[in-house]
Amino acid sequence: MNSIKKKLKRYLHDKNQIVCITCYDSSFSKILNDLEIDIVLVGDSLGMVIKGEDNTHSVTVDEIIYHSTCVAKNKKNFIMMADMPINSYENPDSAYLNSRKLLDNNIDIVKLEYQDKHKPVIEKLIEKNIPVCAHIGLLPQTAFEKKDLRVYGREIEEKDRLIRQAKNLEALGVDILLLECVHEEVTKVITGSVDIPVIGIGSGESCNGQVQVLYDILGISNNPPKFSKDYLQDAGSIRDAIKNFSNYVKNIK
Numbered sequence: 001m002n003s004i005k006k007k008l009k010r011y012l013h014d015k016n017q018i019v020c021i022t023c024y025d026s027s028f029s030k031i032l033n034d035l036e037i038d039i040v041l042v043g044d045s046l047g048m049v050i051k052g053e054d055n056t057h058s059v060t061v062d063e064i065i066y067h068s069t070c071v072a073k074n075k076k077n078f079i080m081m082a083d084m085p086i087n088s089y090e091n092p093d094s095a096y097l098n099s100r101k102l103l104d105n106n107i108d109i110v111k112l113e114y115q116d117k118h119k120p121v122i123e124k125l126i127e128k129n130i131p132v133c134a135h136i137g138l139l140p141q142t143a144f145e146k147k148d149l150r151v152y153g154r155e156i157e158e159k160d161r162l163i164r165q166a167k168n169l170e171a172l173g174v175d176i177l178l179l180e181c182v183h184e185e186v187t188k189v190i191t192g193s194v195d196i197p198v199i200g201i202g203s204g205e206s207c208n209g210q211v212q213v214l215y216d217i218l219g220i221s222n223n224p225p226k227f228s229k230d231y232l233q234d235a236g237s238i239r240d241a242i243k244n245f246s247n248y249v250k251n252i253k
Contacts, residue, residue, distance in 0.1 A: 004079060004108050004131040005175045008197045011038070011208065018199050018209025019249045020081070021217070021242065024050055026073040028214060031239055033074045035246060039199075040075075041111070041211060042068045044083040044141070048222070049215045056140050059085040061098050065105045072106035081133055084112040086141040092124035099130045109175060113139040114165065119172070126173040134169045136162060137203065138181035151202075153186035166190040166198075178211060179203040181227075202227035210249045217245045 011018050020039035023029050024046050032040050042064055044056040050067075051058065064082050072080060082102050089095035089112050099110045109131035112118065125132050137152045153159045163186065166177055177198045179187055184204030191198045191207050199209040202225060212228060215221040218241055219230030235241035 002129060002131055002175075007079065008176055012195070012197055017249050017252050018197055019246045020199055020209060020211035021245070022046075022211075022213045022215075023071050024067045024214075026070045029071040030074040031242060033077050035239070035243055036077050037242075037246060038078060038209070039211070040071060040078045040080055042071055042080070042082040042107070043213065044085050045213050049213065052222075055143070056083075057086050059083075061085055061088050061101060065101060068102065068105050068107055075106060079108050080106055081109045081111055082107045084110050089118070089121050092120050095121040096124050096128055096130070099125055100128075103130065109133055111135055111178065113141050114169065115139070115142075116165070119168075122169065122172050122174065132174045133176045133178055134165075134174045135178040135180060136165050136169075136182070137179045140180075149181075151181050151183050153183035159183070159186050159189075162186055163189055163193065166194055170194040170196050179207060205252045210252070212245065214242075217241060 018038045020041055021032055021037050022041045022043040022045055023032055029040060044059040046067060047053045047056040047059040064085060068082055084098060088098040102110055111133040114134040114136050143149055153162050162182060176196055179200045180202060182203040184206060187200055187203045188206035198207040199211050200207040201211045216224045216228035218232045218238060231245045232241040235244055
C-alpha cells in the first residue's frame with residue numbers, strides 16, 4: 001500500500017473530516033501549511049480564478065506544473081494533489097506520461113474527471129503505482145452547456161450510475177473519490193458503500209471531507225457557485241477565514 005493511501009486510510013480510521021482547499025501560489029500555500037490543511041489541490045480552476053477564463057478548458061499540464069512548483073515551496077504538512085487538465089489523459093499512455101510529469105514536480109496524487117471510457121486510463125495509472133483521485137458527478141472539463149451545471153443523481157438511472165462508478169473505482173484501486181454537485185442522498189450511499197475516502201464539493205455533508213476553491217471561501221471569485229460561502233466576510237483576516245472553513249469541516253458529524 002502506498003504512503004498516500006495509508007495516510008488517507010488513517011483519516012477514515014480516525015474518523016477525521018478531510019479539509020481540501022485549492023491553491024496556486026507560494027503565499028497562500030504558506031498559510032495552508034501553517035493551518036495544517038490536509039490536502040492542497042492545484043486545481044484547473046486556475047483557468048477561471050487566475051487566468052480569467054469562463055471555464056477550465058484552456059489549462060495545460062505545463063501551467064499545472066508551474067503552479068505546483070510555487071505551491072510546493074511551503075509543502076511540509078499537506079498532501080499535494082493536482083488536476084489532470086483536459087486532453088492530458090485521453091488514452092492510457094498519455095495519462096501515464098502526464099501524471100508522471102506531475103509526480104516528478106512535487107505532486108503526491110493526481111485527480112482526473114472520470115467517465116466510464118476512462119477505465120483503461122485508471123487501470124494503467126494504478127498498474128504504474130500512480131496515486132489517483134477520481135472525480136465524478138459534475139465534470140467541469142466536459143460541461144460545455146449551462147444545463148450541465150446542475151445537481152447529479154436526482155434520477156434513478158443517474159443515481160445508479162454514480163454508485164456503480166464509485167464502487168468500480170474503488171475496486172480498480174483509486175485512493176480517493178471526489179463528488180461534485182452530487183445529490184446528498186447519493187453522496188450518503190456512496191460514502192457508506194466504499195472503504196476509501198470520499199470528499200465532496202456541493203454534495204452535502206455526508207462524505208468524509210470537503211473541498212472548496214480558495215478564492216470562493218474568501219469571497220473574491222467573479223462567479224462563485226451557490227453552495228460556496230464567503231468566510232472572509234465574518235473573519236478578521238484571510239488566515240482566520242481559512243481557519244473558520246477548516247473548523248467547519250472538522251466539526252461536521
